[in-house]
Amino acid sequence: xxxxxxxxxxxxxxxxxxxxxxxxxxxxxxxxxxxxxxxxxxxxxxxxxxxxxxxxxxxxxxxxxxxxxxxxxxxxxxxxxxxxxxxxxxxxxxxxxxxxxxxxxxxxxxxxxxxxxxxxxxxxxxxxxxxxxxxxxxxxxxxxxxxxxxxxxxxxxxxxxxxxxxxxxxxxxxxxxxxxxxxxxxxxxxxxxxxxxxxxxxxxxxxxxxxxxxxxxxxxxxxxxxxxxxxxxxxxxxxxxxxxxxxxxxxxxxxxxxxxxxxxxxxxxxxxxxxxxxxxxxxxxxxxxxxxxxxxxxxx
Amino acid sequence: xxxxxxxxxxxxxxxxxxxxxxxxxxxxxxxxxxxxxxxxxxxxxxxxxxxxxxxxxxxxxxxxxxxxxxxxxxxxxxxxxxxxxxxxxxxxxxxxxxxxxxxxxxxxxxxxxxxxxxxxxxxxxxxxxxxxxxxxxxxxxxxxxxxxxxxxxxxxxxxxxxxxxxxxxxxxxxxxxxxxxxxxxxxxxxxxxxxxxxxxxxxxxxxxxxxxxxxxxxxxxxxxxxxxxxxxxxxxxxxxxxxxxxxxxxxxxxxxxxxxxxxxxxxxxxxxxxxxxxxxxxxxxxxxxxxxxxxxxxxxxxxxxxxxxxxxxxxxxxxxxxxxxxxxxxxxxxxxxxx
Numbered sequence: 001x002x003x004x005x006x007x008x009x010x011x012x013x014x015x016x017x018x019x020x021x022x023x024x025x026x027x028x029x030x031x032x033x034x035x036x037x038x039x040x041x042x043x044x045x046x047x048x049x050x051x052x053x054x055x056x057x058x059x060x061x062x063x064x065x066x067x068x069x070x071x072x073x074x075x076x077x078x079x080x081x082x083x084x085x086x087x088x089x090x091x092x093x094x095x096x097x098x099x100x101x102x103x104x105x106x107x108x109x110x111x112x113x114x115x116x117x118x119x120x121x122x123x124x125x126x127x128x129x130x131x132x133x134x135x136x137x138x139x140x141x142x143x144x145x146x147x148x149x150x151x152x153x154x155x156x157x158x159x160x161x162x163x164x165x166x167x168x169x170x171x172x173x174x175x176x177x178x179x180x181x182x183x184x185x186x187x188x189x190x191x192x193x194x195x196x197x198x199x200x201x202x203x204x205x206x207x208x209x210x211x212x213x214x215x216x217x218x219x220x221x222x223x224x225x226x227x228x229x230x231x232x233x234x235x236x237x238x239x240x241x242x243x244x245x246x247x248x249x250x251x252x253x254x255x256x257x258x259x260x261x262x263x264x265x266x267x268x269x270x271x272x273x274x275x276x277x278x279x280x281x282x283x284x285x286x287x288x289x290x291x292x293x294x295x296x297x298x299x300x
Numbered sequence: 301x302x303x304x305x306x307x308x309x310x311x312x313x314x315x316x317x318x319x320x321x322x323x324x325x326x327x328x329x330x331x332x333x334x335x336x337x338x339x340x341x342x343x344x345x346x347x348x349x350x351x352x353x354x355x356x357x358x359x360x361x362x363x364x365x366x367x368x369x370x371x372x373x374x375x376x377x378x379x380x381x382x383x384x385x386x387x388x389x390x391x392x393x394x395x396x397x398x399x400x401x402x403x404x405x406x407x408x409x410x411x412x413x414x415x416x417x418x419x420x421x422x423x424x425x426x427x428x429x430x431x432x433x434x435x436x437x438x439x440x441x442x443x444x445x446x447x448x449x450x451x452x453x454x455x456x457x458x459x460x461x462x463x464x465x466x467x468x469x470x471x472x473x474x475x476x477x478x479x480x481x482x483x484x485x486x487x488x489x490x491x492x493x494x495x496x497x498x499x500x501x502x503x504x505x506x507x508x509x510x511x512x513x514x515x516x517x518x519x520x521x522x523x524x525x526x527x528x529x530x531x532x533x534x535x536x537x538x539x540x541x542x543x544x545x546x547x548x549x550x551x552x553x554x555x556x557x558x559x560x561x562x563x564x565x566x567x568x569x570x571x572x573x574x575x576x577x578x579x580x581x582x583x584x585x586x587x588x589x590x591x592x593x594x595x596x597x598x599x600x601x602x603x604x605x606x607x608x609x610x611x612x613x614x615x616x617x618x619x620x621x622x623x624x625x626x627x628x629x630x631x632x633x634x635x636x637x638x639x
Contacts, residue, residue, distance in 0.1 A: 028425070033425060034424075034425030034426070034428070034429065036374070036425075036428070036429070082603070082607065085607050086606065086607060089606070089607075089610050091423075091424040091425070092366065092370065092372050092424065093606050093607075093610055094425070095372045095374075095424065095425055095428045096372065096559060096563060096602060096606040096610075097602070097603050097606040097607055099374060099428075099555070099556075099559060099602065100559070100598075100599045100600065100601070100602030100603035100604075100606060101599065101603050102599070103556050103595060103596075103598060103599030103602070104596050104599035104600050104603065105599075106599075107592045107593075107595040107596045107599065108596055110592050111592045111593065111596065222432075222552060225429070226429065226432060226433060226436060229429045229433070230433065233426070263440065263443065263444060266436070266440055267437065267440050267441070270433055270436060270437040270440070271437075273433060274418070274433070274437075277418075277422075277430070278418055281418070281421050
């Protein structure tokens with residue numbers, strides 16, 4: 001039964017990974033670049049919420065109403081000031097520029113908030129530890145269930161947005177062919193900036209849940225980026241639901257690994273990533289590199 | 301362009317210029333002069349120069365991979381850490397400690413072969429982060445080794461069998477020799493037929509493949525060279541620090557240093573990373589004490605250079621002046637101006 005519980009916990013954890021991964025793979029799908037500062041921006045959002053809660057007694061959920069619009073603005077500026085210019089320099093420049101940005105953000109956070117490990121759990125009342133007892137061995141935390149539900153709602157919402165709204169259709173068209181969309185009156189620059197804004201909002205939501213369900217510190221960003229990347233690759237990122245599947249597989253691998261060995265949590269996650277990656281590579285299908293084609297097919 | 305005038309001053313393809321001959325001789329002379337370092341310099345400077353040599357190795361290796369191979373890796377600390385770890389393991393098994401430093405680099409180069417088979421199938425950003433996962437996994441697996449005791453770490457105890465003086469000089473010479481050999485290997489490699497292939501891949505991978513360059517095999521060669529060279533740097537770092545705490549070797553700050561040196565000096569130029577290593581060494585001496593702001597500055601510099609000066613200082617110099625100090629390409633002399 002202990003294994004069943006570990007798997008249940010892993011599935012729930014997968015919800016968080018899907019949240020952090022969806023912005024990363026969304027941006028890759030639309031703009032063909034991986035934002036290496038994705039995790040650091042999520043942690044930055046976590047610190048913003050922590051500051052609002054600690055200093056102004058604003059609950060983390062209410063704080064999101066302040067932080068998410070700021071992140072959308074940040075995404076817009078990031079696209080216009082950094083990513084757009086990087087992308088013109090070829091495939092390698094965005095990696096270098098966003099890595100530089102990640103190093104900057106991490107160390108500025110350290111400068112501002114110090115090395116202490118923080119959490120939003122103290123501001124959540126009983127939500128942080130309330131749970132439903134399924135059997136004697138299996139518990140479902142209310143917060144974990146909420147995060148999973150949020151992931152499903154966010155992914156579903158994003159999918160509906162992409163297929164049913166004007167902006168969503170523009171984003172898909174731009175992902176398919178950024179040069180041609182100009183001919184039919186779509187401003188690719190604005191569409192990309194909007195997509196970056198959306199991606200940063202999802203990173204903010206993920207950062208909020210990271211801070212609620214666990215602890216974080218200024219250097220937590222890179223690991224979140226790695227989790228996001230792993231979930232996206234394991235899921236095949238063929239669709240937003242693939243991302244959820246990838247997150248769940250990563251979460252299950254980690255929590256089963258943790259049961260085997262105290263050090264096993266991260267190792268099992270990385271191994272699951274490599275296993276998924278290479279089985280896919282040798283099956284002839286690329287990982288998240290296939291996203292644009294699949295995105296087109298999926299929403300066609 | 302036709303007629304007797306053209307045949308009179310027929311364009312010639314040349315590689316060497318008088319200036320580049322002088323600079324290669326100067327480079328050899330500098331290395332020869334540096335060999336006398338431990339005999340004439342005070343111990344503090346011997347240590348500092350050893351550090352500089354290690355930085356040069358890291359910069360040249362990262363540039364070979366990213367600047368020439370088009371493979372930006374965030375995970376090179378994997379090899380830096382594994383190099384140090386292999387040296388600890390070999391020395392623990394009774395191998396002579398200096399020999400184990402070199403053997404460690406070769407072993408890691410060997411281990412890079414199977415890693416390359418997987419990783420080189422990834423493209424651009426996927427390769428970059430995929431390598432980061434490799435570094436994370438290598439770090440975690442090394443932590444499992446009982447000898448290392450997790451993050452507590454261990455040390456290269458065998459090193460303490462030698463006196464501080466002889467140890468300092470020996471590590472200095474080893475670092476100097478490793479730097480000279482690795483920089484020399486990259487220089488010779490880039491000037492060879494393979495070098496032409498490497499530079500073709502750098503400029504346009506698909507076009508290179510179209511004219512018959514064996515892209516994968518060439519990239520694999522660079523990947524393995526960079527892994528072994530970075531491992532050598534890690535083993536040398538261990539020899540100067542003695543203590544081995546996995547976190548300090550596998551940490552991503554090394555990637556930040558490598559990217560800083562190569563981007564500032566000049567990505568994809570031969571002289572650039574040499575210049576970048578010297579700049580980084582100087583900046584670290586001045587600002588290294590300012591802690592976190594120093595790292596913020598490194599990140600900001602990497603961001604700004606990648607956006608506004610992606611070929612670095614040396615790339616900017618090269619594009620303005622016909623300066624080729626250490627020539628790895630060819631140039632056309634006496635070519636018609638109106639080409």
